Amino acid sequence: MARLIVARVVLALVVPLLALLPARVAPDLAGDRAALLALRGALDPGRRLPWDPSAPTPCAGRWPGVVCSPSGDRVVELRLPGKRLSGTIPMGTVGNLTALQKLSLRFNAISGGIPADVGNCAELRGLFLRGNQLTGAVPEGFFWLAVLKKVDLAGNRLTGGVSLQFNRLKQLDTLYLEGNDFFGTLPAGLYLPKLSLFNVSFNALLTGPVPASLARMPANSFLGTGLCGSPLTACTNSTPPAPLPSPSAGSDSKSGKLSRWAIVGIIVGAVLIILLIIGFVACLGRRRAAAGRPAGAAADVHEGSAPITVTMARTDRDAVKQSHSPPLAREMISDGNKLVFLGNAPERPYDLETLLRASAEVLSKDALGTTYRATLDGGDPVLAVKRLRAVHLPEHEFHDKAAVLGALHHDNLPRLRAYFYSREEKLLVYDFVGAGSLSALLHDDGAEGCARLDFTERARIALVAARGVAFIHRGGSKSSHGNIKSSNIIVTATRDGAYVADYGVAQLVGAAALPRHGAGYRAPEVKDARSVPQSADVYSFGVVVLELLSGRAPAHALPDGADGVDLPRWVRSVVQEEWTSEVFDATIANEPGVEQEMMRLLQLGMECTEQRPDRRPSMAEVEARIERMVEDACMKANFSSTYGSRSVSA
Incomplete structure (x- = not known):
């Protein structure tokens, strides 16, 4: 037992x-x-x-x-x-x-x-x-x-x-x-x-x-x-805090009874709260009355909604014919303001009334506003109209900044043609330049052509975008884009050209707050959206380069809330593990003949996204280096094509 x-x-x-x-x-x-x-x-x-x-x-x-x-x-x-x-x-x-x-x-x-x-x-x-x-x-x-x-x-x-x-x-x-x-x-x-x-x-x-x-x-x-303790501050032997006295601990005026001044303060506070409530109710009543006017304010298109096509036909001062959610129609005529054209008048004149009657399609939405493709009566011209969300600048300052942007003429920047400023609405009118954004090409499942976007095409897009940003930087040390990201790089339908959009818009809005959306492109030293140095533009451009090579979206970059990655950090982690080939998008990872150019562009993207601004190259250097890469890639492609055809004929 x-x-x-x-x-x-x-x-x-x-x-x-x-x-x-x-x-x-x-x-x-x-x-x-x-x-x-x-x-x-x-x-x-x-x-x-x-x-x-x-x-x-x-x-x-x-x-x-x-x-x-x-x-x-x-x-x-x-x-x-x-x-x-x-x-x-x-x-x-x-x-x-x-x-x-x-x-x-x-x-x-x-x-x-x-x-x-x-x-x-x-x-x-x-x-x-x-x-x-x-x-x-x-x-x-x-x-x-x-x-x-x-x-x-x-x-x-x-x-x-x-x-x-x-x-x-x-x-x-x-x-x-x-x-x-x-x-x-x-x-x-x-x-x-x-x-x-x-x-x-x-x-x-x-x-x-x-x-x-x-x-x-x-x-x-x-x-x-x-x-x-070392290496931090020395540890201290702190005594526990004394317990709070009970309400009955004292017999002076600070004990259970309220003082005369405390009672007065409570009464004044209550009166102020009542006045605020009355003001809020009155303001709400005015807004509801304005919303009910037939003169036609349109509801904003909700964030993340699919592109829609609407038509506006203003027939008189009291009625607007509209379908679904008209993106541009609001009461913008009553204060007498008009479109302000920058530079020469358009070949085919149009005014605000004509713009309001345009057929419009939502192209994109971001923290700064909503961009529409507007087609005027007769189908020509086609414009890109950005409706700004909230502008904190007075009209004269807004005009001065818009005039500076309108004076920028470059083949890779969409031309700012006009603006509209009223108390309720602020619009920017650009030439319509492209079919879609680079972000859509890389990340939208329904976007055509993404699978066929080879390395040379990606490098060319990076080159023309670099040219546009470098041109902005040549305007002086304080000239910067301020909001570089793949959704602001517009690619033409044939994918043989690209434009850098939204340059300077953050300064026009005048808001210091940094939106969470698009934070994956932002340099770590940027604290104010109104003041983005050129070195921070270089960082943002470097993130776009890494995005082009990897096919991955940066953190907080996609409008549908899909997760992204901290691209500079992720790329460095993969490279440090000596598994660099894992960085590249599967579409281009095994592309023959351009391995060296891919590695050179990857190295450039990593240099642009250095944490320390003084270690980043200038945009002029970035432009020159990408240009050499594209030339070398095209030369190899031409040599391969010629050599291959000779081999076949032999």
């Missing part, structure tokens, strides 16, 4: 311990293939990863992002940064890749916890999970990775404390934990002898002194935390 009891006790202790040991998995290429397909099924239901499941092995199929050993018998690296993966990593996937040496799933939307069986990857040297939505604590299996050197878990939602078990990772030289929800203190005994790069910034719940072993790290490794 005693033996039976002992046996049961032993089993009760041993079984849980065995459960903690790494699970035995199939150490062969077939097991790796099964694990990868299971991982793809969990994280990539849209099958965006071009992995051929009919391939006998991932090595034979050359699956993108999968690196095999030199002998081709095991998967040793999995690199899938910025692949729009989502969902959770199930057990038996990553943990079954037992020969894995590097795992990079940066900048995706993966949720859930770090898989507990990651400890099965005993050969893992690099783990890069930055920029996901991972939650929970770092699992126990993580600390079994004895040869781990580089760990990047930043930008997630990981919780728990920074454990002393990190001391088991003796080979660790890089540990990035910033931007999570770790809490507690950093253990005083934390010691990683080879650690050279460390960051726990923006974990607001980390408190207490910095361990002595980390005092040599720079202060910016601990920003946004409650930590203290």
Whole structure:
């Protein structure tokens, strides 16, 4: 009986311990293939990863992002940064890749916890999970990775404390934990002898002194935390705050009774609130009355609505014939204002009444306003009319700035022909120059021609856009575009030309606020939309270059709310992992003959998006360098065509 009891006790202790040991998995290429397909099924239901499941092995199929050993018998690296993966990593996937040496799933939307069986990857040297939505604590299996050197878990939602078990990772030289929800203190005994790069910034719940072993790290490794001590300010032994006195603690005028002045203040405040309510109701009544006038104010087209075509025919001062939501018709005549033409009058004269009768189609919407394609009676001319959202400039200042913009004449800038300014409406009238934006070509599923946009065409678009921006910059050190993004690069229907639109519009609006939409193009030093230096234009242009090469949208760039990536950061992460080919859009990745030009343009895009403005090239240099790339690419294409035709004829 005693033996039976002992046996049961032993089993009760041993079984849980065995459960903690790494699970035995199939150490062969077939097991790796099964694990990868299971991982793809969990994280990539849209099958965006071009992995051929009919391939006998991932090595034979050359699956993108999968690196095999030199002998081709095991998967040793999995690199899938910025692949729009989502969902959770199930057990038996990553943990079954037992020969894995590097795992990079940066900048995706993966949720859930770090898989507990990651400890099965005993050969893992690099783990890069930055920029996901991972939650929970770092699992126990993580600390079994004895040869781990580089760990990047930043930008997630990981919780728990920074454990002393990190001391088991003796080979660790890089540990990035910033931007999570770790809490507690950093253990005083934390010691990683080879650690050279460390960051726990923006974990607001980390408190207490910095361990002595980390005092040599720079202060910016601990920003946004409650930590203290070297290299931060010295820790202080603060006493707990005294409790607030109870209402009955005192007998003076500050106790339970209100003073005479407090009562007067309450009465005055109540009167002010009543007056504000009366004013608000009166203002609302006026707006409703104005909205009910038949003289015709049109409702704004809602954000994100599909392009619509409307027709306006003003018949008299009291009626406007309209269909659906007329984009331009409002009560703009009553104050006597007219269109102000900049430069010469148009060959076919038109006035505001004619513009109001135009057939109009919504082309685009952004934080600054809505742009319409307006076709005047008879079909000619066709104009682009931008209706500004909110202008904070007085009329004389608006006129001066518009005159400066109207004086800019360049082949790659749409010409500003006229403007309209009234109390209620501000319009800009341009020549209509193109069929659609570069953003639509690259990212709209229904856009024709995206799949056929080869590298040379993309480089040409970058070149003509660079010429337009460089021309603006030649106007002086204070001349800048201020809002460069792919939706403001208009490409012609034949894709042999492009224009940079919306130059200077942010200064015309006069608003300092920086809209969230399009933030992925904005240089980090820009704080005021009215004052964008030329170096910030260079940064924005560099993001467009990276967008052209990768086919990926920057963060907050798409109007439908689709997720984008921090392009400069993502590109650098991929290049640092020595997997540069993953940067390029699949349409151009394997394009023959232009590999060098693609790499040169990538390098230029990275230089333009340097964090420090003084390290960025000028737009004149950018224009010259892209021009040489385009010339070299065209020369190679012509040589290849000529050589190929001779070979066929021979």
